[in-house]
Amino acid sequence: MKRDPEAFLHEELKNLYDANLNWVIRHLEGASQAHTKVDGKEVLMLNTNNYLGLATHPKVRKAALDAIEKYGVGAGAVPVIAGTFDLTKKFEEHLAKFKEVEAALIAQTGFAVNQGVIPQLVGKEDYIISDELNHGSIIDGVRLTRAKRGVYKHNNMEELEKQLKIADSDNARRILVITDGVFSMDGDMAPLDKIVEKCEEYGAMIYVDDCHGEGMLGKGRGIVSHFGLQGKVHIEGGSLSKGFGVFGGAVAGSKALIDFIRNKSRSYLLSTAHPPAIVAAADAAISVIETEPQHVEKLWENTEYFRGKVQDLGFNTGNSCTPIIPLIIGEPAKAQNLADLLYREENIFTTPIVFPMVARELSRIRVQMNALLTREDLDYALNSIEKVGKKLNII
Ligand SMILES: Cc1ncc(COP(=O)(O)O)c(C=O)c1O
CATH class of the missing domain: 3.40.640.10 (Type I PLP-dependent aspartate aminotransferase-like (Major domain))
Structure with a gap:
């Protein structure tokens, strides 16, 4: 039998797509920071590791x-x-x-x-x-x-x-x-x-x-x-x-x-x-x-505010005690839908985290705070998360 040296690529990709485990990579048209443009639209970015906003300082x-x-x-x-x-x-x-x-x-x-x-x-x-x-x-x-x-x-x-x-x-x-x-x-x-x-x-x-x-x-x-x-x-x-x-x-x-x-x-x-x-x-x-200690201070001010409010909405944030705040949903599809609707309907960019990165029953979206987010941004995000969370019967 003659081998097809690349057959496995197609098979493995199909398995990933069928199981909804493939990554969709979006394209930033601006800096990786609180307000940016992704694939042609302005978004509020809640998933950058640029915690202090120094990438554009x-x-x-x-x-x-x-x-x-x-x-x-x-x-x-x-x-x-x-x-x-x-x-x-x-x-x-x-x-x-x-x-x-x-x-x-x-x-x-x-x-x-x-x-x-x-x-x-x-x-x-x-x-x-x-x-x-x-x-x-x-x-x-x-x-x-x-x-x-x-x-x-x-x-x-x-x-x-x-x-x-x-x-x-x-x-x-x-x-x-x-x-x-x-x-x-x-x-x-x-x-x-x-x-x-x-x-x-x-x-x-x-x-x-x-x-x-x-x-x-x-x-x-x-x-x-x-x-x-x-x-x-x-x-x-x-x-x-x-x-x-x-x-x-x-x-x-x-x-x-x-x-x-x-x-x-x-x-x-x-x-x-x-x-x-x-x-x-x-x-x-x-x-x-x-x-300029204000950047670290602002990061923590945003973190405490957002974590408290999102917990008040009924979300489970696990043991988070830092600016990385998971919203633990459970079902993978629900976590994916939450991130998807936040992006499509509310222009909020977050990341769904599902198996194999976390156990299936601990699927989540991961929200990350950053120092460039204003109180107005956080209130907008909280309002959107509440709206979409209710729509999907998560809260
Ligand atoms: C705990 C930990 N170690 C290492 C890395 C890799 O760091 P870098 O992105 O600089 O390669 C990451 C990045 O996500 C991380 O979270």
């Missing part, structure tokens, strides 16, 4: 443009082969100071951080312990290791302790505990203070993926600062693409950790350095967070 834009004038557009090579820009060094020092650690480095993306760093920290003599709801990039990073693995129920400290005991009695050479800081589908937070306490008892390394916490928690510095745990968390993985409003990933920790990653992480060693405009923009974004 004048100082951030200017820094990017100035860097293009001086350095051009591309970085030309991986840093270890052809060097890195002076502005990258300046940015990394600035980031370390901002995160209150000894050293930091810029990486391709938050995703690449997890692929590049986790496999270098542990090997087959070691043990990784991971929260069951950790981001897919952590799960993939863990799969790249040969370490033994244990998973604990979401945020469950008794289960974490059980896993630590198993790893300890297994005489693991190293134990690595990994958790998201802010969980991106639920908007809740890891109890990092308790995790640190337990890990200290067993001499375990602590790795927090702070991609959503940065720009949001701890006056923008992230979850470690929020809990006052500076110096106690060994590896902070992060993203420059969310709260910072730019693009890229980052790692923060001890000088030894950062030197180790520069020498060992395959995604750092084998992938081209960041464009100078991006580095300059990220540097400016941090300066804005340091000097």
Whole structure:
């Protein structure tokens, strides 16, 4: 039989379409911010990770443009082969100071951080312990290791302790505990203070993926600062693409950790350095967070207002305690219809989150607050969500 090398693509796509599990990608005709244009219409955007609105901040834009004038557009090579820009060094020092650690480095993306760093920290003599709801990039990073693995129920400290005991009695050479800081589908937070306490008892390394916490928690510095745990968390993985409003990933920790990653992480060693405009923009974004606290304050003011009102309407927001606010509906079709009607009839852009990203019975739309939303925007959104929620018998 002669093989059709691409037949599986059509079969798998058909399965996705038949099960309504395919992604529809919309096209932004403006910035990813509160008010923008999507596929030809003006919308209120409630699903951007640009939490602080820094993607269009004048100082951030200017820094990017100035860097293009001086350095051009591309970085030309991986840093270890052809060097890195002076502005990258300046940015990394600035980031370390901002995160209150000894050293930091810029990486391709938050995703690449997890692929590049986790496999270098542990090997087959070691043990990784991971929260069951950790981001897919952590799960993939863990799969790249040969370490033994244990998973604990979401945020469950008794289960974490059980896993630590198993790893300890297994005489693991190293134990690595990994958790998201802010969980991106639920908007809740890891109890990092308790995790640190337990890990200290067993001499375990602590790795927090702070991609959503940065720009949001701890006056923008992230979850470690929020809990006052500076110096106690060994590896902070992060993203420059969310709260910072730019693009890229980052790692923060001890000088030894950062030197180790520069020498060992395959995604750092084998992938081209960041464009100078991006580095300059990220540097400016941090300066804005340091000097203009109003953006983080506004994000939280919007969050408290919206979460309270949407709960008053009868929506289940789960354990959300951050600007990520899921409206947990249950049935996948209802969640999809809610997002669809909000978009088509109310010009509100939200994201339905269904299986396999969350369990089928926990289907939801995920709403994300941002600092550029006005009280008028929030009232408009709440009114629309109430109207459509009633129409679909959700509330
Ligand atoms: C917890 C977590 N880690 C990593 C990532 C990936 O970050 P980036 O978009 O910078 O690749 C995300 C993005 O959604 C995330 O939510």
